[in-house]
Amino acid sequence: xxxxxxxxxxxxxxxxxxxxxxxxxxxxxxxxxxxxxxxxxxxxxxxxxxxxxxxxxxxxxxxxxxxxxxxxxxxxxxxxxxxxxxxxxxxxxxxxxxxxxxxxxxxxxxxxxxxxxxxxxxxxxxxxxxxxxxxxxxxxxxxxxxxxxxxxxxxxxxxxxxxxxxxxxxxxxxxxxxxxxxxxxxxxxxxxxxxxxxxxxxxxxxxxxxxxxxxxxxxxxxxxxxxxxxxxxxxxxxxxxxxxxxxxxxxxxxxxxxxxxxxxxxxxxxxxxxxxxxxxxxxxxxxxxxxxxxxxxxxxxxxxxxxxxxxxxxxxxxxxxxxxxxxxxxxxx
Amino acid sequence: xxxxxxxxxxxxxxxxxxxxxxxxxxxxxxxxxxxxxxxxxxxxxxxxxxxxxxxxxxxxxxxxxxxxxxxxxxxxxxxxxxxxxxxxxxxxxxxxxxxxxxxxxxxxxxxxxxxxxxxxxxxxxxxxxxxxxxxxxxxxxxxxxxxxxxxxxxxxxxxxxxxxxxxxxxxxxxxxxxxxxxxxxxxxxxxxxxxxxxxxxxxxxxxxxxxxxxxxxxxxxxxxxxxxxxxxxxxxxxxxxxxxxxxxxxxxxxxxxxxxxxxxxxxxxxxxxxxxxxxxxxxxxxxxxxxxxxxxxxxxxxxxxxxxxxxxxxxxxxxx
Ligand SMILES: Cc1ncc(C[n+]2csc(CCOP(=O)(O)OP(=O)(O)O)c2C)c(N)n1
Ligand SMILES: [Mg+2]
Numbered sequence: 001x002x003x004x005x006x007x008x009x010x011x012x013x014x015x016x017x018x019x020x021x022x023x024x025x026x027x028x029x030x031x032x033x034x035x036x037x038x039x040x041x042x043x044x045x046x047x048x049x050x051x052x053x054x055x056x057x058x059x060x061x062x063x064x065x066x067x068x069x070x071x072x073x074x075x076x077x078x079x080x081x082x083x084x085x086x087x088x089x090x091x092x093x094x095x096x097x098x099x100x101x102x103x104x105x106x107x108x109x110x111x112x113x114x115x116x117x118x119x120x121x122x123x124x125x126x127x128x129x130x131x132x133x134x135x136x137x138x139x140x141x142x143x144x145x146x147x148x149x150x151x152x153x154x155x156x157x158x159x160x161x162x163x164x165x166x167x168x169x170x171x172x173x174x175x176x177x178x179x180x181x182x183x184x185x186x187x188x189x190x191x192x193x194x195x196x197x198x199x200x201x202x203x204x205x206x207x208x209x210x211x212x213x214x215x216x217x218x219x220x221x222x223x224x225x226x227x228x229x230x231x232x233x234x235x236x237x238x239x240x241x242x243x244x245x246x247x248x249x250x251x252x253x254x255x256x257x258x259x260x261x262x263x264x265x266x267x268x269x270x271x272x273x274x275x276x277x278x279x280x281x282x283x284x285x286x287x288x289x290x291x292x293x294x295x296x297x298x299x300x301x302x303x304x305x306x307x308x309x310x311x312x313x314x315x316x317x318x319x320x321x322x323x324x325x326x327x328x329x330x331x332x333x
Numbered sequence: 334x335x336x337x338x339x340x341x342x343x344x345x346x347x348x349x350x351x352x353x354x355x356x357x358x359x360x361x362x363x364x365x366x367x368x369x370x371x372x373x374x375x376x377x378x379x380x381x382x383x384x385x386x387x388x389x390x391x392x393x394x395x396x397x398x399x400x401x402x403x404x405x406x407x408x409x410x411x412x413x414x415x416x417x418x419x420x421x422x423x424x425x426x427x428x429x430x431x432x433x434x435x436x437x438x439x440x441x442x443x444x445x446x447x448x449x450x451x452x453x454x455x456x457x458x459x460x461x462x463x464x465x466x467x468x469x470x471x472x473x474x475x476x477x478x479x480x481x482x483x484x485x486x487x488x489x490x491x492x493x494x495x496x497x498x499x500x501x502x503x504x505x506x507x508x509x510x511x512x513x514x515x516x517x518x519x520x521x522x523x524x525x526x527x528x529x530x531x532x533x534x535x536x537x538x539x540x541x542x543x544x545x546x547x548x549x550x551x552x553x554x555x556x557x558x559x560x561x562x563x564x565x566x567x568x569x570x571x572x573x574x575x576x577x578x579x580x581x582x583x584x585x586x587x588x589x590x591x592x593x594x595x596x597x598x599x600x601x602x603x604x605x606x607x608x609x610x611x612x613x614x615x616x617x618x619x620x621x622x623x624x625x626x627x628x629x630x631x632x633x634x635x636x637x638x639x640x641x642x643x644x645x646x647x648x649x650x651x652x653x
Contacts, residue, residue, distance in 0.1 A: 034511075034512065034514070035512045035513045035514060037513075038513060038584060038585050039512065039513035039584065039585060040584075042512075060514060060518065061519075062480070062483035062511070062514070062519040062520065063450050063451070063480040063481065063483050063484055063511050063512075063514075063519070064483045064484060064485065065484075066484075066485050067485075090449075091449065094484070094485075128370060128371075129368075129369035129370025129371070129432065130370050130371065130432075130434075130448075131370065131430070131431055131432045131434060131435055131448065132430070132431070132435070132448075133434075133435075133447075133448035133449055133452075134434075134448055301647060301648065302651070303647060303648060303651050304430075304651070306429070306430040306647060307369065307370065307421050307427070307429060307430055307431055307432030307435070308369070308421035308422075308429035308430065308432075308641065308642055309369040309421060310641060310642075310644065311421075311429065311430070311642060311644065311646070311647045312369075314644055314647055315647060
């Protein structure tokens with residue numbers, strides 16, 4: 001793509017652009033959520049959409065997450081393509097019955113009869129000082145439910161490409177946006193047919209010595225670490241599994257065969273996290289024979305996110321955890 | 334009429350002022366960037382938060398909303414430990430792990446402020462079940478906002494508490510908005526208390542800015558619940574002056590509306606009452622206000638001087 005067809009914008013604006021384009025292209029796309037109208041959404045993602053699309057398509061809901069998700073499932077099975085904003089990912093708990101027991105299962109349970117084309121936007125993660133009930137990264141739960149797709153963009157371009165693909169997908173897609181990424185700026189394709197295929201892992205940064213798999217804000221920390229290690233002549237290869245479920249393992253396995261070393265990382269608590277699943281799939285594969293060191297899993301501590309700023313930072317992996325991890329794998333410590 | 338002793342009136346006025354000064358100070362600290370995260374201020378709602386708690390008996394329990402500072406002060410929490418918690422200090426009520434939105438003092442019956450809208454309804458039923466089971470004679474006072482009554486948990490709780498005759502009083506601070514959403518956009522009832530009819534329990538709507546109305550109504554409701562007659566739903570109509578939280582630009586309301594409500598300010602109203610009834614001299618009133626102010630200044634000092642939690646405390650208290 002020529003850079004002239006791209007423009008710099010924030011992650012927040014890129015999500016909005018993706019939704020706007022899809023709403024212009026398809027009248028069946030509607031948008032539901034709390035304070036998404038006049039207020040423009042708790043994080044400003046839906047600013048201006050009410051003016052363009054009106055109250056019929058931008059549906060400001062009561063504080064009723066069960067109703068938001070359940071209504072979306074019902075509307076999706078009957079021809080609409082709802083996008084929902086759950087103000088904080090933490091509150092998906094209140095809509096899980098509709099999502100997990102209804103939306104995710106219908107098609108299979110009914111022998112392929114229905115389809116549930118809906119998107120749940122889920123602002124996730126810590127770093128905002130909002131403490132234990134507003135800071136979680138619960139993606140692993142969603143990755144445990146066949147029938148759901150789970151995506152997690154890390155850059156503005158990825159956000160636009162994936163939100164559009166999610167809206168066009170005929171299945172329930174959980175779209176996880178990290179709150180600390182909203183102000184991140186990057187080049188975004190302006191083409192209204194630009195999408196990113198769901199179910200593809202990408203190489204963010206080629207290398208040969210160590211493979212790192214990371215997503216969300218943790219990816220940015222991995223990239224910082226890789227840039228630092230570059231100066232010492234260590235070439236880290238970074239992969240971003242944009243779709244967490246079902247995950248495209250092939251590029252990861254190929255990378256591990258090349259490097260023999262693997263670090264998987266995320267902000268979500270380590271126990272039961274997506275990282276463990278990646279590791280399991282690597283050791284089940286032919287890459288097992290190429291491993292030259294034990295795999296390292298970086299994840300959030302097994303604690304709720306604390307309020308205090310210093311504690312909050314300690315709760316999740318930081319740049320130096322990657323640096324030390326790489327040293328350890330290469331016996332440089 | 335419920336008799337109000339001079340001592341009680343003094344406590345009422347002092348605590349209402351404490352609540353106001355506490356939040357003015359906190360607001361100031363937030364604007365200076367000295368508070369991590371956000372805060373939900375209840376300035377304008379002091380008569381509701383403080384008076385409802387002052388009607389409680391020793392040993393009664395409370396479940397607080399996310400907008401809980403005035404409620405906590407009414408319940409008797411120490412403003413030093415509250416401010417320390419808001420600043421994330423180890424001396425705070427939650428050792429710096431909860432912050433403004435989660436102030437709790439469980440040992441003394443404050444079951445905690447809740448960041449999940451509507452999160453307190455079912456918990457309050459459970460706490461009320463314990464009181465019934467152990468025949469303690471104590472009642473649970475559950476705070477929530479108007480917006481919270483659209484969560485399924487509100488309806489499940491009212492129904493359960495009704496059929497099990499649980500000793501719980503649901504106290505809804507209707508400040509006219511759920512975040513940016515005016516109440517008329519999110520429910521089709523005139524009064525939230527009308528919702529009590531569906532569960533066949535008493536429902537009352539009161540002027541939440543009138544300290545006497547709040548105190549008297551909650552006192553009676555507690556008596557009813559304590560007598561084993563089941564739950565009561567109270568709706569206190571009031572207003573918040575500040576934005577929903579730090580980042581709120583308040584595009585959804587006209588500042589003139591705020592000015593109209595400021596004329597009905599609960600502190601001013603109480604002061605008028607004290608003057609009209611000549612309960613205290615002007616000097617005594619000023620003295621109470623000063624003392625309340627000083628207590629908050631001391632709380633800020635205490636909080637600022639308090640230590641940060643040690644990093645290794647991060648692993649503590651995950652399990653009992
Ligand atoms: C389950 C849940 N949904 C959404 C939110 C985000 N949120 C926090 S406060 C609030 C508004 C609550 O309105 P109301 O109950 O009227 O209380 P008020 O803020 O007016 O005191 C919202 C939507 C939340 N914290 N929890
Ligand atoms: Mg409200």
